[in-house]
Amino acid sequence: MTDMLTVGEACSRHFSTVTVAFLNTKAIYTYVKSSDKEASRKVAGILLYAKTDEPVTPDENMVIGGNRISLKALDLNQEFSVIMAQLESLYSWLAA
Numbered sequence: 001m002t003d004m005l006t007v008g009e010a011c012s013r014h015f016s017t018v019t020v021a022f023l024n025t026k027a028i029y030t031y032v033k034s035s036d037k038e039a040s041r042k043v044a045g046i047l048l049y050a051k052t053d054e055p056v057t058p059d060e061n062m063v064i065g066g067n068r069i070s071l072k073a074l075d076l077n078q079e080f081s082v083i084m085a086q087l088e089s090l091y092s093w094l095a096a
Helices: 022-035 080-095
Strands: 011-014 017-020 045-050 059-064 067-074
Touching: 022 045, 022 067, 045 080, 067 080
Parallel strands: 045 067
Antiparallel strands: 011 017, 059 067
């Protein structure tokens, strides 16, 4: 099953520190946990952003509450074959 969750900005700024927006990470975590109704820890989620010219872009893999969560920026300013390679890499991570 494929589903989509839309969010706002990829990063937030607090003084001179730039971090992945916490609320977006919390949103994908909540979505994954609610999808894992049997608490199997087999449900994973990717929060995928379009890469922009921001100085910091999401590139994180983590385990939260036993479920795998990934935050990635997909560079759409590439040849389609390169975009497909990026997507195949994400699929491999999900399938692992």
